Amino acid sequence: MNWNWTEIYQEAQSYLQELLRFDTTNPPGNELPALEYLKNILMRNGVEAEILESAPSRGNLVARIPAAHQQSPPFLLASHVDVVPAEPDQWKYPPFSGVLEEGCIWGRGAVDMKTMVIFEVMAMILFQRRGIPLNRDLILAIVADEEAGGDFGMKWLVENHPEKIRAEYSFNEVGGFSLEVGSERVYPIQVAHKGALWLEVVFKGRPGHGSMPHDENPVLKLGKAIDSLAKPFPMKPLPLARQFLSALGKSSGIGSRILLALLTFPGLGEWILALLPKEKKNYINALLRNTVTPTGLKGSQKANVIPSEASIILDCRTLPGSNHQEFVKALKKRIGEECEIRVIHDLGPYAFEPWDSEIFQIIKETILLNDSQARVTPSLTVGFTDAKHLEPLGVKTYGFFPLKLPSGFRFGELFHGHNERIPISSFQWGLKVFIEALQKILSPSSPA
Numbered sequence: 001m002n003w004n005w006t007e008i009y010q011e012a013q014s015y016l017q018e019l020l021r022f023d024t025t026n027p028p029g030n031e032l033p034a035l036e037y038l039k040n041i042l043m044r045n046g047v048e049a050e051i052l053e054s055a056p057s058r059g060n061l062v063a064r065i066p067a068a069h070q071q072s073p074p075f076l077l078a079s080h081v082d083v084v085p086a087e088p089d090q091w092k093y094p095p096f097s098g099v100l101e102e103g104c105i106w107g108r109g110a111v112d113m114k115t116m117v118i119f120e121v122m123a124m125i126l127f128q129r130r131g132i133p134l135n136r137d138l139i140l141a142i143v144a145d146e147e148a149g150g151d152f153g154m155k156w157l158v159e160n161h162p163e164k165i166r167a168e169y170s171f172n173e174v175g176g177f178s179l180e181v182g183s184e185r186v187y188p189i190q191v192a193h194k195g196a197l198w199l200e201v202v203f204k205g206r207p208g209h210g211s212m213p214h215d216e217n218p219v220l221k222l223g224k225a226i227d228s229l230a231k232p233f234p235m236k237p238l239p240l241a242r243q244f245l246s247a248l249g250k251s252s253g254i255g256s257r258i259l260l261a262l263l264t265f266p267g268l269g270e271w272i273l274a275l276l277p278k279e280k281k282n283y284i285n286a287l288l289r290n291t292v293t294p295t296g297l298k299g300s301q302k303a304n305v306i307p308s309e310a311s312i313i314l315d316c317r318t319l320p321g322s323n324h325q326e327f328v329k330a331l332k333k334r335i336g337e338e339c340e341i342r343v344i345h346d347l348g349p350y351a352f353e354p355w356d357s358e359i360f361q362i363i364k365e366t367i368l369l370n371d372s373q374a375r376v377t378p379s380l381t382v383g384f385t386d387a388k389h390l391e392p393l394g395v396k397t398y399g400f401f402p403l404k405l406p407s408g409f410r411f412g413e414l415f416h417g418h419n420e421r422i423p424i425s426s427f428q429w430g431l432k433v434f435i436e437a438l439q440k441i442l443s444p445s446s447p448a
């Protein structure tokens with residue numbers, strides 16, 4: 001099969017620019033017009049697609065190309081089309097302009113995750129257009145509401161239309177883009193992510209007037225409670241974290257290699273962690289243990305009123321294997337039994353076995369074919385994705401959004417950041433790798 005990449009890049013690029021012009025800021029989301037636009041592209045190219053509405057002006061697009069010879073269960077391409085709010089006055093180019101400037105396509109969602117939406121749409125229409133015989137159904141699910149937890153998006157789709165998206169494997173966001181380590185590039189492929197548990201720790205007391213202080217003021221208890229959280233939870237280096245650190249080590253100079261190797265040694269971890277530069281330390285720390293981050297305080301609305309209740313908001317992130325009920329118990333013990341803990345949001349950690357499947361091997365092989373300076377490693381990520389919502393359907397999700405990024409490009413800061421943009425060269429490289437990997441998975445005998 002001869003792919004005309006120049007034409008494919010141009011087509012994909014124009015779709016991306018157009019998609020970035022739809023304001024899908026969540027809240028409120030308002031994803032329908034963007035989904036209609038994508039549905040149109042699919043239908044025009046002969047791919048059957050439908051939009052399943054989960055709320056007024058919100059919905060989820062599902063499309064499917066049936067297998068020519070069904071040999072395996074379906075493969076799912078998953079993505080979300082909503083984005084987080086942008087502050088236009090902080091941007092160099094307007095966040096919903098989709099302009100091509102300075103070698104990049106700019107817009108809220110360029111990184112998270114409208115570019116991958118377009119990779120997936122392109123895969124569908126290219127396979128359909130060229131009549132590539134698939135060995136399994138290829139399903140596309142572009143959902144709403146990922147940025148607010150998925151109640152109107154993937155969670156809704158899994159609960160209301162499981163049969164439309166049930167698959168053996170899926171590709172989704174977070175993973176597959178290059179990290180610059182020494183003179184090499186490391187491509188982490190997400191096979192697990194931490195859980196998120198958002199809590200409100202409430203203290204009760206006796207209300208009163210601020211002019212007459214007393215010791216049953218619940219606000220006084222907050223300080224102590226926060227102090228009790230300063231001590232980190234014990235390190236628990238999981239095999240996946242070790243593997244990721246070892247991949248980083250192999251690409252680093254000898255000094256960093258030794259540090260990273262010693263990091264997971266019992267008793268040495270805390271010492272080594274303290275020696276790492278700050279930007280590395282924070283990420284690696286989060287990889288190695290459960291974390292608790294106080295993110296908010298609530299008390300009286302008025303300066304002269306002692307409230308009857310005061311509370312701390314906590315963002316807790318848990319490693320695969322953690323049980324959230326046990327975690328809350330341990331937390332309560334640490335803070336003091338007197339507090340009440342309310343759960344605001346609870347999404348468990350995600351992991352699947354074996355991650356080292358034929359799919360992983362194809363991802364690895366395709367990246368290495370297209371970047372000889374690469375190292376590919378499975379990874380555990382500290383943020384969460386829709387992968388967890390797909391778990392009840394038995395879907396095994398790889399975070400595979402392939403991008404070979406230019407040296408010095410600070411990609412990580414662009415997730416939810418100002419001036420979100422994607423370099424054209426990375427976009428083109430990624431689209432090619434994505435299509436090639438999928439073709440190997442879905443149609444191994446058709447020539448690339």
Ligand SMILES: [Zn+2]
Binds near residue numbers: 080112113146173
């Ligand atoms: Zn995202």
